[in-house]
Amino acid sequence: MNLTILTIGTELTRGDLVDANSKWLAQKLGDLGYEVTEIRCVNDDQARIVSTLGELSERSDVLIVTGGLGPTSDDLTTACAARLARVPLVRDEATLQHVRGIFEKHNVAMHEMNQKQADFPEGAKILANALGTAPGFSLRLGRALAFFTPGVPAEMRHIFETGILPALPPLTAPLSMKRLTVYGVPESQVAGHLEDIESRYSIPVGYRAAPSEIEVKLVTRAHGSESQADVNARLLAAFAEVQTRLGGYLKVEGRTPLPEFLLQELGRQNQTLGVAESCTGGGIAHLITAIAGSSAVFRGSIVAYHNDVKRSVLGVSEATLAAHGAVSREVALEMAEGARRVLGVDLALSVTGIAGPGGGTPDKPVGLVHYAASTAHGSVAKVGNFRGDRENIRRRAAVAALLLGVETLRTPR
Amino acid sequence: MNLTILTIGTELTRGDLVDANSKWLAQKLGDLGYEVTEIRCVNDDQARIVSTLGELSERSDVLIVTGGLGPTSDDLTTACAARLARVPLVRDEATLQHVRGIFEKHNVAMHEMNQKQADFPEGAKILANALGTAPGFSLRLGRALAFFTPGVPAEMRHIFETGILPALPPLTAPLSMKRLTVYGVPESQVAGHLEDIESRYSIPVGYRAAPSEIEVKLVTRAHGSESQADVNARLLAAFAEVQTRLGGYLKVEGRTPLPEFLLQELGRQNQTLGVAESCTGGGIAHLITAIAGSSAVFRGSIVAYHNDVKRSVLGVSEATLAAHGAVSREVALEMAEGARRVLGVDLALSVTGIAGPGGGTPDKPVGLVHYAASTAHGSVAKVGNFRGDRENIRRRAAVAALLLGVETLRTPR
Numbered sequence: 001m002n003l004t005i006l007t008i009g010t011e012l013t014r015g016d017l018v019d020a021n022s023k024w025l026a027q028k029l030g031d032l033g034y035e036v037t038e039i040r041c042v043n044d045d046q047a048r049i050v051s052t053l054g055e056l057s058e059r060s061d062v063l064i065v066t067g068g069l070g071p072t073s074d075d076l077t078t079a080c081a082a083r084l085a086r087v088p089l090v091r092d093e094a095t096l097q098h099v100r101g102i103f104e105k106h107n108v109a110m111h112e113m114n115q116k117q118a119d120f121p122e123g124a125k126i127l128a129n130a131l132g133t134a135p136g137f138s139l140r141l142g143r144a145l146a147f148f149t150p151g152v153p154a155e156m157r158h159i160f161e162t163g164i165l166p167a168l169p170p171l172t173a174p175l176s177m178k179r180l181t182v183y184g185v186p187e188s189q190v191a192g193h194l195e196d197i198e199s200r201y202s203i204p205v206g207y208r209a210a211p212s213e214i215e216v217k218l219v220t221r222a223h224g225s226e227s228q229a230d231v232n233a234r235l236l237a238a239f240a241e242v243q244t245r246l247g248g249y250l251k252v253e254g255r256t257p258l259p260e261f262l263l264q265e266l267g268r269q270n271q272t273l274g275v276a277e278s279c280t281g282g283g284i285a286h287l288i289t290a291i292a293g294s295s296a297v298f299r300g301s302i303v304a305y306h307n308d309v310k311r312s313v314l315g316v317s318e319a320t321l322a323a324h325g326a327v328s329r330e331v332a333l334e335m336a337e338g339a340r341r342v343l344g345v346d347l348a349l350s351v352t353g354i355a356g357p358g359g360g361t362p363d364k365p366v367g368l369v370h371y372a373a374s375t376a377h378g379s380v381a382k383v384g385n386f387r388g389d390r391e392n393i394r395r396r397a398a399v400a401a402l403l404l405g406v407e408t409l410r411t412p413r
Numbered sequence: 414m415n416l417t418i419l420t421i422g423t424e425l426t427r428g429d430l431v432d433a434n435s436k437w438l439a440q441k442l443g444d445l446g447y448e449v450t451e452i453r454c455v456n457d458d459q460a461r462i463v464s465t466l467g468e469l470s471e472r473s474d475v476l477i478v479t480g481g482l483g484p485t486s487d488d489l490t491t492a493c494a495a496r497l498a499r500v501p502l503v504r505d506e507a508t509l510q511h512v513r514g515i516f517e518k519h520n521v522a523m524h525e526m527n528q529k530q531a532d533f534p535e536g537a538k539i540l541a542n543a544l545g546t547a548p549g550f551s552l553r554l555g556r557a558l559a560f561f562t563p564g565v566p567a568e569m570r571h572i573f574e575t576g577i578l579p580a581l582p583p584l585t586a587p588l589s590m591k592r593l594t595v596y597g598v599p600e601s602q603v604a605g606h607l608e609d610i611e612s613r614y615s616i617p618v619g620y621r622a623a624p625s626e627i628e629v630k631l632v633t634r635a636h637g638s639e640s641q642a643d644v645n646a647r648l649l650a651a652f653a654e655v656q657t658r659l660g661g662y663l664k665v666e667g668r669t670p671l672p673e674f675l676l677q678e679l680g681r682q683n684q685t686l687g688v689a690e691s692c693t694g695g696g697i698a699h700l701i702t703a704i705a706g707s708s709a710v711f712r713g714s715i716v717a718y719h720n721d722v723k724r725s726v727l728g729v730s731e732a733t734l735a736a737h738g739a740v741s742r743e744v745a746l747e748m749a750e751g752a753r754r755v756l757g758v759d760l761a762l763s764v765t766g767i768a769g770p771g772g773g774t775p776d777k778p779v780g781l782v783h784y785a786a787s788t789a790h791g792s793v794a795k796v797g798n799f800r801g802d803r804e805n806i807r808r809r810a811a812v813a814a815l816l817l818g819v820e821t822l823r824t825p826r
Contacts, residue, residue, distance in 0.1 A: 013449045015440025016621050018431055022454070027428025036426045037461060039454040041435070048450060154802060208429050275716075281702025282695030285716040289694025292770055292803055294718075300726070301716035303688075303698040309713040309756055313726070343722055357705055389567075390705055 001169065003029060004038045004060040006052060008067035008077055009151055013043040021066045021156050028160065033175030033219070034062075034168070044068065049080040057084070057142035062168065064160075067151030069134040071114045077148060078137075082121035085141055089119040092126060099133045127163030131155045136163055145169065173221035176231050178239040180216045183250040183258055184403045190214050193245040201238035212258035212399040216242060250406060258402050259287045265409045266297040266347070273405070274343030275301035276314055276335040278326065278352040279369065284398045299343050304335065314338030327352050329370050329381045336374035336381075347408060348374045349401045353384075355393045369397040373408040380408065414582065416442060417451045417473040419465060421480035421490055422564055426456040434479050434569050441573065446588035446632065447475075447581070457481065462493040470497070470555035475581065477573075480564030482547040484527045490561060491550075495534035498554055502532040505539060512546045540576030544568045549576055558582065586634035589644050591652040593629045596663040596671055597816045603627050606658040614651035625671035625812040629655060663819055671815050672700045678822045679710040679760070686818070687756030688714035689727055689748040691739065691765040692782065697811045712756045717748065727751030740765050742783050742794045749787035749794075760821060761787045762814045766797075768806045782810040786821040793821065 005025055011017045019041055026036045040056065042048045049068070056063050068077030082089050096118035103110040117134045120126060127136035129150065136149040136159040147167070149159045182190055187209045194216070198204050206217040218238055222231050243251075252261055266273055275284045285301035288294050302313050307326055310316040316334040324330045335350035353369030360366035365385070372381040382404055386396040418438055424430045432454055439449045453469065455461045462481070469476050481490030495502050509531035516523040530547045533539060540549035542563065549562040549572040560580070562572040595603055600622045607629070611617050619630040631651055635644050656664075665674055679686055688697045698714035701707050715726050720739055723729040729747040737743045748763035766782030773779035778798070785794040795817055799809040 012436075013439055013452060014443045015436045015438070015449070018433055018436040019452075020431055023425075023428045023431040025428070026426055030427045035456075036428070037456050037458065038465075039426060039432075041452040043448075043450055045450065052451075277695075277698075279702075280699075281707075282690075282698030282714055282716060283702075285690075285695030285718075286693075286699045289692075289696075289716075289718060290804065290807075292768075294694075299719040300722040301695055301714075301718075302726070303695065303702075303714035303716065305698075305702060305708055305714075306712040312757070313713070313715070313755060342726060344725070355705075391703065394703075 001034060001061045001171065002059065003034050003036050003062045003064075004040070004056050005036060006056055006063065006065045007039070007041045007151070008044065008049060008065065009041075010043040010074070012041045012067075021151065021153055024153070024157065025064055025066075025160065031177075032165075032168075033171050033177075033221075044074045044076060046076050046080060049076055050084055053080060053084050053141065053146075057144040057146060060144040063141065063144040063146040064164065065146060065148045066156050069117065069136070069148065069150045071111065071116055071133070075116075078116075078119060078121065081124075081139060081141065081146070081148060085121050085123075085139060087122040090122045091115070092118050092120055095120075095126060095135055098135070102133050125167075127159050129155055129159055130162075131158050135159075138163070138167060171221075174228075176220055176228075176235050178218045178235055179253070179255050180239075180242060180246070181252050181254065181256050181261070182214045182216060182246055183212065183261065183406065185214065185249050187214050190216060190246065190249075194242060197238055197242060201234055201241070203235065203238045205242075210257070211395050212402065213256075213261075215255055216246075218242065250403070250410070258399060258406070260291055262402050262405050262409075263288065263291060263294055263297055265406055269409060271297065271346040271409065272299050272344075273297055274299050274339045274345035274348045275401075276339035276348065276350040277301055277303045278305060278310070278335070278350075279355045280351045280353075280394050280398045280401070281305060283394055284349065284351065284401055287398060287402070299345050302339055302342065310335060310338075314342060325364070327354055327364055327368060327370060329372075329383065332370035332372040333374070333379050333381050336372040336379055340374045346375060347405060349405050350374075351397050351401045353386075353393070353397050355390045355397075357390060367393050369393070369400065371397065371401045371404060373401075373404045375408060377413055380404070414447060414474045414584065415472065416447050416449050416475045416477075417453070417469050418449060419469055419476065419478045420452070420454045420564070421457065421462060421478065422454075423456040423487070425454045425480075434564065434566055437566070437570065438477055438479075438573065444590075445578075445581075446584050446590075446634075457487045457489060459489050459493060462489055463497055466493060466497050466554065466559075470557040470559060473557040476554065476557040476559040477577065478559060478561045479569050482530065482549070482561065482563045484524065484529055484546070486526075488529075491529075491532060491534065494537075494552060494554065494559070494561060498534050498536075498552060500535040503535045504528070505531050505533055508533075508539060508548055511548070515546050538580075540572050542568055542572055543575075544571050548572075551576070551580060584634075587641075589633055589641075589648045591631045591648055592666070592668050593652070593655060593659070594665050594667065594669045594674070595627045595629060595659055596625065596674065596819065598627065598662050600627050603629065603659065603662075607655060610651055610655060614647055614654070616648065616651045618655075623670070624808050625815065626669075628668055629659075631655065663816070663823070671812060671819070673704055675815050675818050675822075676701065676704060676707055676710055678819055682822060684710065684759040684822065685712050685757075686710055687712050687752045687758035687761045688814075689752035689761065689763040690714055690716045691718060691723070691748070691763075692768045693764045693766075693807050693811045693814070694718060696807055697762065697764065697814055700811060700815070712758050715752055715755065723748060723751075727755060738777070740767055740777055740781060740783060742785075742796065745783035745785040745794050746787070746792050749785040749792055753787045759788060760818060762818050763787075764810050764814050766799075766806070766810050768803045768810075770803060780806050782806070782813065784810065784814045784817060786814075786817045788821060790826055793817070 340348035356366035537550040621628040753761035769779035
C-alpha cells in the first residue's frame, strides 16, 4: 500500500509554520502499520495544487491532503480537487446549517464567503468537523482514495480519528506490536543488546529516540500461512527476551515520556514533588505541568535564577555560594534540600549549571550542570557535561534531573 | 526563479522527527527575497530518491537537498545524485583527511564506512563542513543548480550560510525590506489599518503571526528603471505611514519576539523582573530564560502550583483563597505582590487559571485566566478567556502576562 501526504499553504513554503501535521499523520499511520513514502508541501497556487494532486493521486493508494479548506480566496483545495476529478462543486445544505450555527453561537454574522465551506466536489463523502466550520471530505482521485482535512491541527486530528481512520483500506495482514520505553541510555547501547533479535524471531526492532528516552518497537505480521496465535506467541517470546536483555535499565512497557513516568511513579508511591531550578529556568516545572493531572503530585518550583533568590527563598548559605560558586555540587544539594523544606514535598529535584553561550570558564565550562535529589532519607547529587547550544543544554539538564528523580524513587531503602 | 527543497529520511516520513530544516530554509530564503514553491520529503528508498531528484531538477532553478550524506547504508543521497547526473563517484583526499582528523581528535578509530563521506559525484563542488564529518556539495542537475547538505540541523545551517548563500543565483533586482513587530493585536486588525498601503506605495504588506506578536514586512524591488535611491525613498515613506497608522499599538522596528522586547524594556529602565505562576507552570520563566543574558534583569519565578505554595511562599491569604478561589482576580493580585516582595524585584507578573482539560465549572470554565502585574506604584489585574487545548491556553496566558508587563513598564506615571 502506497500512502502519501500533501500539505497545502504558503505559510508552510514561506517557513512561517513548521509542518507538524505531516509529522503527526506519518507517526499515527506508521503506528498502525501503514508506510508513508512521500510528504509534499506546496504553496497556495492553483496550477501547482492541481498538478501535484494529479501526480500524487497516480502514484498513491491513499492520499491525505491538509489545508486550504477555509473561506478566503487563498483557500483553493476543494476547487482544485473538483477540477482534477472533472466534477462540479455542489453545495451541501446540512453543512451550510452547521457553519451558520457556529456563527450564531458566537453572535457573529456569517460572512458570505463562509458559504464556500459548504461546497464539495460532486460525489464526495463529507467528513464531519465537530471542532470548526470546515468539514473534510473524501473522494476517489485517479488511483487514490483521497482524504481532505483543514490545516488547523486540532481539526485535522479530529477528522483523522473520526472520518479517515475508519475508512482507510485494511492492511493485507494485521499488525502485531509491542513497545517498551527505556530511559537514560543511548540508542546505540540499547541497540547493541538487541542485535540478534531480528534474526532469532524474524521481527525487526525499531527505535525512536527522544532526548529523554528510547522507544523500542517490535512489529510483525503473519508470515505465509502462520496463524495469528503463532504470530502472537512469536512476538511475546521476542518481547520477553528484549525485556530480559534490558533488565538493568529503567524501562516501562508501552510509550511513556519521562515526565509522565516520573508522575506515575510518584502517584504509585503516594509522594509529592517539588523543584528548584537555576539554568533550566522553569523548564522542568513546565514539562511536568504540561501533563494534565500533574497537580495530584506536583506542588511547585522555585526558579532561583539570581543568587539572591537561592539564598532568600531556598536558604542556600552565603558561605557555600562563596566557597564553591553557584554552579557546584554543594549548591545543587542545598537547593534541593531547600526546595523540599520550602515546598513541603517528599521529593525535591534541583539543577544549577552553565547553559551558555557566555559564562563559561576553563574550570566550569558551558554545559557543566550539577543536579540533585533530596528526600527524607537523604540527598544525592550528580554532575553532567552536556553538549549543544543553550536550548539543548537546558533540555538535557531537565531530562537528567527527571531521571535522577525516578532513580531516587526506585532506590531500595 | 523557482526554488524547491527536498528532505530525505525515513525518520521524517515515519513521523519520528518534524521537518524543521525545511521551515528554517524556507524562512531564510523568503527573507532574502527567494520564493520556495514546493517542499518534498521522501523516505530512504533509492529509486524514489532518484526519481524525485529527477522531477525536481527539471522544474527548479535551485534545488536544496538535505539528509542522507552520513556513513551508513541508509545514506543514499550522494550515490543517487551521481546516478542521476550519470557521473562516477570520486574520492576527495582532502575530505578524507578531514574526516580522519575528526576521529583522531576524539581518539576513536575511523570505521571503514566513513570513507564513503569523502566520495562525491565527479564535477561536484565540495562545500566544507566545519561542524561534522559530512561536507555538502553542489552540482548541476538538469535545469537546476542543486545543493546537498547533511540533515543535522546545525551542520545544514552552517553549510547554508557559508557555502550555499554565497553561491545562490542573484535575484534579478535586489530586495529592500523594512520590518515592524506589533504586540497584542490580532492580525486582522493590523491588516485592517494597512489595507491601502500596497495600492498607494506599490509595496505589498506581508504578515507573520506568532502567538505573541504580528510581524509586518514591507518588501519591494526597483520597478522598471527606478533607481535604488527612489526604491529606498518609496519604502521609507510607506514604512513611516505604517508606523503612523499603528501609532496606538505596542510596536518596535525589526523582528523582536515579545520576551526579548520585555527584557529590552526592563534593561532600558534598569528594572528587575520576577514571576509567580500557577497554570503556566514555569512557562513564563522558561520563555524568558531561553534568552541568553536574561539574568541581567530576571531574578526568578515562584511556580505555585499547589495552593499551599501560594500561601506559604507567596503569602496569598487563606481568606482570599477561601472567598474567591485560586483562579480569581484577587489571588492573581496577591500572587504578583507576593512575588515582588519575595523575589525582591521592581516588576512582578502573576498568572492563575484553568488550563484544562478538566477542572472547569460553569462559573469558571476551562480557559479562564486571571493575571496581574505589580510595581512599587501599584498593581493591576486583567482577565482572559482563552480558547484551545491545554498547551494553547498555557501559551496564551504566558503571552498575555508578558504583554501586561510591557504595558506596565510603558505606562506614564
